Amino acid sequence: xxxxxxxxxxxxxxxxxxYGIIKSMAPYxxxxxxxxxNGYGHGLVRIAKALPQADAFGVARIEEALELRTAGVIKPIxxxxxxxxxxxxxxxxxxxxxxxxxxxxxxxxxLSADIDRPLKVWLKIDTxxxxxxxxxxxxNEFYSALSKSDNVHDDLVLMSxxxxxxxxxxxxxxxxxxxxxxxxxxxxxxxxxANSAGICGWQQSHCDWIRPGLMLYGVSPLIGKSSQNIGLKxxxxxxxxxxxxxxxxxxxxxxxxxxxxxxxxxFIGVIAIGYGDGYPRHASNxxxxxxxxxxxxxxxxxxxxxxxxxxxxxxxxxxxxxxxxWGAELPVEEVATYATTIPYELLCNITRRVKYI
Ligand SMILES: *Cc1c(COP(=O)(O)O)cnc(C)c1O
Numbered sequence: 001x002x003x004x005x006x007x008x009x010x011x012x013x014x015x016x017x018x019y020g021i022i023k024s025m026a027p028y029x030x031x032x033x034x035x036x037x038n039g040y041g042h043g044l045v046r047i048a049k050a051l052p053q054a055d056a057f058g059v060a061r062i063e064e065a066l067e068l069r070t071a072g073v074i075k076p077i078x079x080x081x082x083x084x085x086x087x088x089x090x091x092x093x094x095x096x097x098x099x100x101x102x103x104x105x106x107x108x109x110x111l112s113a114d115i116d117r118p119l120k121v122w123l124k125i126d127t128x129x130x131x132x133x134x135x136x137x138x139x140n141e142f143y144s145a146l147s148k149s150d151n152v153h154d155d156l157v158l159m160s161x162x163x164x165x166x167x168x169x170x171x172x173x174x175x176x177x178x179x180x181x182x183x184x185x186x187x188x189x190x191x192x193x194a195n196s197a198g199i200c201g202w203q204q205s206h207c208d209w210i211r212p213g214l215m216l217y218g219v220s221p222l223i224g225k226s227s228q229n230i231g232l233k234x235x236x237x238x239x240x241x242x243x244x245x246x247x248x249x250x251x252x253x254x255x256x257x258x259x260x261x262x263x264x265x266x267f268i269g270v271i272a273i274g275y276g277d278g279y280p281r282h283a284s285n286x287x288x289x290x291x292x293x294x295x296x297x298x299x300x301x302x303x304x305x306x307x308x309x310x311x312x313x314x315x316x317x318x319x320x321x322x323x324x325x326w327g328a329e330l331p332v333e334e335v336a337t338y339a340t341t342i343p344y345e346l347l348c349n350i351t352r353r354v355k356y357i
Contacts, residue, residue: 003320006240006277006354009327010042012050014233018218019053021231025199026206032078032192034213035068036060037348041278042217042236043356045071051216056098058211062088065097078122081132082106089113100124100159102132107142111149118153121146122192125183127176129163139183157209158184158191165197165205166223173198177205196221200230219343220333227331236347237327238354240273242291242319245311254308255300260285267311268299271323276304278350279325280339283307287338290324292317298338 022031033054034040039047048057048068056076059065062084065077078098083089086109092099093113098120101107110119123142126133134142146152160180164170177193184191192209194202199210201222214220218234220227227234246254246268254260254268269291275281279302287298289309299310311317326332332343339346 001320003241003243003272004239004322006238006273006279007357008041008350008354009237009239009357010046011233011235011237011328012046014218014235015042015047015050015216016053018216018232018235019051022199022210022212022215023053025203026194026210029194029206029208029210030055030190032056032058032209032211033216034058034080034195034211036064036080036213038064040213040217040344041347041350044068045073046356047216048073048075055209058213062091062097066091066095069095069097076120082124083109086113089115089119092119093117098122100132101142101146102126102134107145110151111145113151115151118149118151120153120155120157122157122159125158125160125180127160127179127193128172129161129176131161131163133160136179136183143187156189158187158189159209160193162193162195162198162202162205165195165202166221168201168222173202173205177202200225214344217347219331219347227333234326234328234331236332236350238273238279238325238350239322239327240271240277240325242269242317242321242323243272243306244270245315245317245319246270253300256303257301260300260308264313266313267315267317269296269309269311269315269317269323271307271309272305273307273323273325274303274305276351277354278346279307280335280341280346280349282341283335283339287335288330290327290330292321295330 058078058080082100093115100122102124124133164172190208194205194210196215198205218232248262281302288295296309300308336343
């Protein structure tokens with residue numbers, strides 16, 4: 001007997017195809033491929049090495065950037081939240097890393113740093129998301145300080161971030177873009193505002209640099225549009241195996257809290273995956289799981305190491321059969337809806353014990 005436990009298959013050909021789709025949507029823009037959170041759970045270095053076409057990579061933490069450098073990645077890398085410590089400035093300079101600036105503290109750290117070559121800086125403007133970025137009223141002050149400093153490379157990139165671009169009917173995106181245009185249109189600096197949803201849904205926002213994350217991994221960034229519809233291919237497939245089959249009778253319950261009750265005599269399949277692997281604990285009864293060419297519904301609460309599914313009274317399934325939790329035939333977007341979350345969270349929550357192929 002040999003039973004496979006939770007396994008993630010990474011399809012790097014799909015990744016490269018998705019990159020091609022993105023390029024065809026924004027042929028005149030450079031691409032900053034976003035690899036934060038371990039490449040959205042796909043593996044930081046693995047994804048970076050599979051994208052030699054990208055113009056730059058974006059990460060959230062300096063540790064991620066240094067991991068890429070250690071692995072031999074020489075492409076430009078941008079810290080998307082900037083530095084968190086003045087001492088990081090010297091590390092940026094030494095490792096040829098670029099940074100976003102969005103606070104006075106970061107500005108001062110850069111202006112006063114003792115470095116022997118200029119840093120490449122991206123100035124982040126808050127156009128309405130109210131998370132990171134300087135207020136439009138601070139723009140002139142930051143722009144002129146950065147432009148004048150010998151510590152800053154001439155190629156200062158001006159950027160912002162959309163809050164609602166996934167919804168094509170939401171007016172916020174146009175309002176944010178108008179604010180961005182008003183501040184930056186007259187300047188010759190490169191500009192960047194589009195994430196995946198901006199790339200797919202808001203062509204006018206592409207500017208000089210696009211910043212795709214989710215799309216690269218084959219997931220739709222737009223509400224009401226499937227990945228298939230956009231031509232994207234899921235890069236991650238999550239699978240595990242049936243480790244037990246239980247016969248249950250009408251009226252009996254399954255799992256913790258007896259949260260699922262059997263309506264008709266049936267068989268319950270136990271699959272070796274749970275929230276300890278990153279399968280969402282809040283996936284509700286009915287969440288689809290692919291098994292032997294059909295969808296079977298989750299029945300009962302997700303445990304740490306197992307889930308239970310209703311196989312039906314006439315099932316032919318056996319111990320050792322492989323189930324797909326999400327992937328090409330079962331979009332992670334759909335599972336996310338059943339778990340009242342977003343695909344981003346499911347992808348980057350895959351845990352250490354899951355084997356990658
Ligand atoms: C994460 C991130 C992105 C990528 O967003 P997606 O929705 O995954 O495409 C782009 N820009 C910034 C600043 C980010 O933090």
